Amino acid sequence: KPIYVLSGPNLNLLGTREPEIYGKATLDDVRVLCEQRASSLGRSVVFRQSNHEGQLIDWVQEARKEACALVINPAGYGHTSIALLDALKMLEIPIIECHLSNPAAREAFRHHTYVSLAATGVVSGFGAASYELAVEAAAKLSA
Numbered sequence: 001k002p003i004y005v006l007s008g009p010n011l012n013l014l015g016t017r018e019p020e021i022y023g024k025a026t027l028d029d030v031r032v033l034c035e036q037r038a039s040s041l042g043r044s045v046v047f048r049q050s051n052h053e054g055q056l057i058d059w060v061q062e063a064r065k066e067a068c069a070l071v072i073n074p075a076g077y078g079h080t081s082i083a084l085l086d087a088l089k090m091l092e093i094p095i096i097e098c099h100l101s102n103p104a105a106r107e108a109f110r111h112h113t114y115v116s117l118a119a120t121g122v123v124s125g126f127g128a129a130s131y132e133l134a135v136e137a138a139a140k141l142s143a
């Protein structure tokens with residue numbers, strides 16, 4: 001089964017969105033990095049992004065049956081969405097929360113994420129490499 005890699009709101013604009021914080025790589029660049037890292041480990045990824053909370057929840061529910069592990073950058077919804085947390089709590093596969101920036105070093109409202117309550121582990125602060133490292137962790141945990 002593939003590793004699902006989900007990205008939340010505003011990450012479609014990666015590369016042009018506050019590049020001093022999130023880097024110059026586009027989400028397409030990040031997808032290629034994830035695909036390459038997965039294939040080097042003999043694995044595959046399903047890579048998706050949505051600006052919509054309900055769409056992300058639908059994909060998390062889908063991952064219950066279709067994925068071996070889930071990498072999720074919930075973006076702003078990590079800080080707000082109990083519904084996303086509730087969906088994640090139904091997963092029996094490893095969940096790796098991933099952030100490009102290090103939210104713990106930023107504004108106080110970014111210090112808490114609901115997603116962390118359901119995550120197996122968190123990778124933050126390494127830019128696009130956070131996703132690669134998260135895919136690696138997902139592969140290891142679901143081996």
Ligand code: DQA
Nearest residue numbers: 073075076099100101103110
């Ligand atoms: C983010 C950090 C969040 O605080 C922010 O709302 C994002 C991106 C990150 O990848 O660093 O949209 O998840």
